[in-house]
């Protein structure tokens with residue numbers, strides 16, 4: 614149960630709870646179905662996979678390894694080869710006085726902030742998936758969503774533990790991510806929960822996890838990300854397989870609403886990667902950082918931003934959203950330079966290849 618402001622006021626620990634609890638109000642129908650027949654084969658297959666690929670964060674990961682946050686962060690190449698390197702060379706840059714020490718601090722903060730936003734996003738996924746169990750009308754989807762609730766609890770658990778035990782610091786949720794999660798949860802339409810979370814937030818997370826997994830050599834983080842990605846691929850597939858069926862029945866105006874919602878999600882997710890919270894912590898105006906990066910638009914920034922869309926765009930195509938109506942979403946994705954991903958493999962097909970948990974078990 615989420616606590617309302619009135620309930621919080623009645624609580625003896627009001628100030629403590631106000632800091633730690635955030636309520637999103639929503640009204641939606643919790644649906645029973647009396648049709649227990651298993652008829653959706655792709656969802657049945659996905660559910661079976663989810664049952665056999667569960668893992669235990671306590672015993673399947675080696676938490677005894679020592680992690681040096683500065684070493685982990687320095688692998689990111691912050692201020693040199695990365696998208697923020699352009700700040701360093703900009704005339705009268707707000708970071709002109711930064712030396713190696715400050716750049717290392719930026720790197721540790723950026724890595725911690727990325728992991729913190731993963732953590733908060735995972736909690737968003739936990740709430741959204743618990744919602745889907747109640748709101749989706751099909752029994753096969755309710756079964757699958759129930760396995761995802763467990764997956765998301767495990768993901769919150771691993772990121773929270775990694776930040777606490779290995780990084781020793783944490784960031785609050787990014788404003789763009791927070792407003793997006795609030796909007797997804799406030800909406801009463803079941804497919805919007807899916808579209809916002811499974812397709813957009815998780816599609817982007819899958820790409821972001823993949824990038825961090827590729828860069829880091831820290832063994833605990835690497836394995837943790839491999840395992841989380843195995844689960845996430847199923848989650849995105851769940852969105853694609855469910856919505857593909859539902860969106861075939863929608864009218865053109867209804868589809869247009871979904872196109873606009875998807876694009877708005879994409880824009881806010883893109884802004885969240887400007888990581889305003891890091892620059893604030895370093896005493897730098899984040900709007901100035903965003904302005905400079907917009908103006909310079911360094912190649913590393915362009916590459917980073919476009920790669921983030923490498924899962925979202927093919928999945929939107931598979932749902933029929935890119936070309937629905939007058940192709941509104943195709944035009945938008947073309948404007949922001951990400952339409953080239955439309956024919957990349959979509960996650961409805963990809964999840965079996967990404968099952969690293971099954972691969973490890975086979976080897977063992």
Ligand SMILES: [Fe+2]
Pocket residue numbers: 735738764765768845
């Ligand atoms: Fe997750």
Ligand SMILES: [Fe+2]
Pocket residue numbers: 738765815844845848
């Ligand atoms: Fe997920």
